[in-house]
Amino acid sequence: MANLQQAKKRARQTVKRTEVNHARKSRIRTYVRRARDACQGEDQNLARQEVLQAEREIMRGVTRGVMHRNTARRIVSKLSRRVRLMST
Numbered sequence: 001m002a003n004l005q006q007a008k009k010r011a012r013q014t015v016k017r018t019e020v021n022h023a024r025k026s027r028i029r030t031y032v033r034r035a036r037d038a039c040q041g042e043d044q045n046l047a048r049q050e051v052l053q054a055e056r057e058i059m060r061g062v063t064r065g066v067m068h069r070n071t072a073r074r075i076v077s078k079l080s081r082r083v084r085l086m087s088t
Helices: 005-040 044-064 070-085
Strands: none
Touching: 005 044, 005 070, 044 070
């Protein structure tokens, strides 16, 4: 356990930040899952909407530092590809 006052404060902040980041990651995963499920269905417009919402949430995660930029781009690319392939 930390002994210095600053180290104790840092430990408290880390716990709070970890909770917030966990919630953000969970939210991103939920949006991605909804987008994937929409791509499994028949309605391409719905799938496109869900992918757009997921992309917004993913990029927000990148801005907040929860997710790496390249990881986010890879996920968005895969989702976009699924929507594109629905029309064929």
